Amino acid sequence: MNGSTDHPELEKRGAPMQPIPETPDDPGSQALSDALRSSFNIIRVVMVALVVVFLFSGFFTVGTQEKAVILRFGKPVGTGERALLGPGFHWAFPYPIDEYVKIPVGQLQTVNSTIGWYATSAAAEAAHNEPPPAPSLNPATDGYVLTGDENIIHVRGTLLYRITEPGLRYTFDFTNTQAHVQNAFDNALLYAAAGFKVDDALTRDVAGFRDRVRARLNDLVAQYQLGITVDQINLQAIPPRQLTAAFASVLEADVRRGKVLNDARSYENQTVSRARSEAQGRINTGETERNRMVKEISAEAARFTAFLPKYKANPRGFTEQRQIEVVQRVLTNVAEPLILPKRSDGRPHEIRLQLGQDQRLPKLPESPKDEH
Amino acid sequence: MKRNALNITVGIVLFLIFVLLLFVFQVRTTQVAVVTTFGKATRPVTNAGAYFRWPWPIQEVHKFDERIHNFESKFEQVLTPDGYSLLIMVYAGWNISRPDVFFPRFGDSIQQAEENLEQVVRNAYSGVVGKHPFSHFISTDEKELKFVEIEQEILKRIQDDTKASGFGIDIKFLGIKKLGLPEGVTQLVFERMQSERQLQENRIKFEGERMAENIRSAANLESAKLLTEADAQATRIRSQGELEAAKSYEVFQKEPELAILLLKLTSLEIFLKGRTTLILDEGTPPLELLKTPPRKQP
Numbered sequence: 001m002n003g004s005t006d007h008p009e010l011e012k013r014g015a016p017m018q019p020i021p022e023t024p025d026d027p028g029s030q031a032l033s034d035a036l037r038s039s040f041n042i043i044r045v046v047m048v049a050l051v052v053v054f055l056f057s058g059f060f061t062v063g064t065q066e067k068a069v070i071l072r073f074g075k076p077v078g079t080g081e082r083a084l085l086g087p088g089f090h091w092a093f094p095y096p097i098d099e100y101v102k103i104p105v106g107q108l109q110t111v112n113s114t115i116g117w118y119a120t121s122a123a124a125e126a127a128h129n130e131p132p133p134a135p136s137l138n139p140a141t142d143g144y145v146l147t148g149d150e151n152i153i154h155v156r157g158t159l160l161y162r163i164t165e166p167g168l169r170y171t172f173d174f175t176n177t178q179a180h181v182q183n184a185f186d187n188a189l190l191y192a193a194a195g196f197k198v199d200d201a202l203t204r205d206v207a208g209f210r211d212r213v214r215a216r217l218n219d220l221v222a223q224y225q226l227g228i229t230v231d232q233i234n235l236q237a238i239p240p241r242q243l244t245a246a247f248a249s250v251l252e253a254d255v256r257r258g259k260v261l262n263d264a265r266s267y268e269n270q271t272v273s274r275a276r277s278e279a280q281g282r283i284n285t286g287e288t289e290r291n292r293m294v295k296e297i298s299a300e301a302a303r304f305t306a307f308l309p310k311y312k313a314n315p316r317g318f319t320e321q322r323q324i325e326v327v328q329r330v331l332t333n334v335a336e337p338l339i340l341p342k343r344s345d346g347r348p349h350e351i352r353l354q355l356g357q358d359q360r361l362p363k364l365p366e367s368p369k370d371e372h
Numbered sequence: 373m374k375r376n377a378l379n380i381t382v383g384i385v386l387f388l389i390f391v392l393l394l395f396v397f398q399v400r401t402t403q404v405a406v407v408t409t410f411g412k413a414t415r416p417v418t419n420a421g422a423y424f425r426w427p428w429p430i431q432e433v434h435k436f437d438e439r440i441h442n443f444e445s446k447f448e449q450v451l452t453p454d455g456y457s458l459l460i461m462v463y464a465g466w467n468i469s470r471p472d473v474f475f476p477r478f479g480d481s482i483q484q485a486e487e488n489l490e491q492v493v494r495n496a497y498s499g500v501v502g503k504h505p506f507s508h509f510i511s512t513d514e515k516e517l518k519f520v521e522i523e524q525e526i527l528k529r530i531q532d533d534t535k536a537s538g539f540g541i542d543i544k545f546l547g548i549k550k551l552g553l554p555e556g557v558t559q560l561v562f563e564r565m566q567s568e569r570q571l572q573e574n575r576i577k578f579e580g581e582r583m584a585e586n587i588r589s590a591a592n593l594e595s596a597k598l599l600t601e602a603d604a605q606a607t608r609i610r611s612q613g614e615l616e617a618a619k620s621y622e623v624f625q626k627e628p629e630l631a632i633l634l635l636k637l638t639s640l641e642i643f644l645k646g647r648t649t650l651i652l653d654e655g656t657p658p659l660e661l662l663k664t665p666p667r668k669q670p
Contacts, residue, residue: 073422137558139552173402191548246569256577260580268594271592272595280602289613296617297621319633322633
């Protein structure tokens with residue numbers, strides 16, 4: 001306020017001062033007065049220019065990804081959300097009255113963890129040119145975390161976060177907010193590992209490990225009031241390089257076990273489904289036999305019922321008739337019917353058969369005297 | 373005279389500005405200040421704004437950064453009660469809360485304050501960390517793990533100590549940044565891990581084989597069971613058939629002799645169906661006809 005009012009006064013004061021040196025009449029004084037007048041003119045122009053520059057220095061622009069706060073005598077103008085100036089053109093009183101501070105609210109910020117990884121460099125890593133692991137880890141240079149089951153693993157991560165609006169806390173309350181975010185992130189890694197089993201952290205429950213890191217980090221962010229929102233956490237966890245082979249062979253064993261189990265399961269499927277169809281087959285056979293039995297008997301019964309009246313009429317005649325019919329049919333089918341007439345003396349025949357070789361070979365009639 | 377009045381006004385305004393600059397000081401939102409009177413801290417200023425002061429040499433204003441500083445301790449070795457050597461490093465967020473206390477003790481030096489803080493933290497290690505067994509730092513058992521509690525205890529201890537020894541600072545928060553083991557121990561841990569891996573590999577292998585064997589034998593058992601049940605069911609079905617057939621048998625009771633005759637005839641037919649050699653007596657009907665000469669013989 002003061003700055004803007006007293007400068008025009010100075011300009012006006014410059015003009016009335018001109019006549020003062022005009023009182024002396026000698027040429028020397030005249031020359032001096034001319035010189036002074038021209039210097040005053042220059043000073044006047046410079047003054048005006050300075051005032052203009054001074055006033056315009058209060059203008060500033062705020063980008064789309066940021067907000068700004070004006071501090072008047074060191075104190076934010078307005079409180080909370082209301083103190084924030086959005087993107088656009090703004091004006092503040094020039095220093096020492098006002099001061100503006102820009103806050104990159106929307107921008108994604110990145111922080112890398114600093115603990116948990118062995119001593120290496122990005123260049124060496126990219127070139128696959130890392131020094132071979134020493135038999136032990138030097139606490140001064142090599143980072144690592146301890147897991148809940150007292151194993152050593154390496155873990156590192158990248159945290160992406162945004163400043164939560166209004167961002168006053170993030171901007172004004174910490175000397176180096178990124179360092180605090182990084183410490184909280186390191187602590188979250190350490191904490192998550194301290195409660196995890198080595199296999200869970202490395203392979204079995206990677207998502208669970210990340211969730212635990214995230215939960216812990218969110219706790220700390222809230223507790224420390226860092227004023228940020230965690231956007232994304234990327235983690236990488238590996239066994240110590242000294243034991244890469246040992247860990248790999250456990251994983252291999254795991255894969256092999258999976259294969260053995262799959263084989264067993266396919267055997268199970270095959271065997272059981274085969275048994276199932278076999279069982280169905282046996283049941284079906286039983287069913288068929290039952291049907292046949294029932295049908296045969298009922299056919300038999302039907303035949304019996306049909307013959308019954310004839311039989312009752314003449315049992316003897318019927319029997320003989322049936323008998324002859326059957327013998328006829330049987331004899332037609334018989335390959336080699338041999339009919340032996342009765343011997344005249346009434347004694348029995350003796351017949352010798354050679355069985356099992358050629359059934360066509362006939363018997364030899366022998367004299368009955370050879371018997372006994 | 374009008375010109376003179378103007379000049380005097382301007383002069384007064386300029387003088388006022390000069391006086392204001394001498395008697396007023398600003399404290400920014402990120403700062404705290406302490407006013408010293410003849411070199412002695414007399415008035416702390418902890419809120420931002422413009423304040424009155426007597427000009428130098430009566431009063432002087434010392435401003436400090438009020439924001440939360442980041443402190444990280446050294447990686448120190450601590451012996452746990454159960455005999456583990458543990459390396460620990462903590463971080464803390466602290467700020468100057470009482471500039472009138474801070475200034476006489478550390479002057480303007482943040483660095484000197486942190487060196488003193490380092491000492492306090494080291495004392496807290498032996499006092500707090502040294503009382504917790506190793507399993508409180510890392511454990512798969514949630515109840516055993518006292519990670520957060522340890523942090524809280526260290527924080528409490530440091531807060532008390534800094535307050536008691538008049539640092540004029542406030543510890544806002546504290547966390548463990550790093551835990552480690554002495555270098556020689558890491559090698560031992562690696563050896564143990566190696567043998568654990570070996571054990572686990574074998575366990576997985578045998579477990580896999582055992583489980584596969586279980587699956588196979590269960591499958592065999594299941595198939596056997598299925599077949600036995602099927603057999604039982606088939607037998608049941610057959611006997612059902614026999615039961616049904618038995619009903620038909622009742623018909624035969626009307627004339628058992630006929631039934632037996634029919635049965636015999638059927639059996640005979642079935643029995644002699646194949647390629648058979650049959651030796652017959654000529655008395656068998658109708659062969660007896662071969663023997664008996666026809667009655668009407670010329």
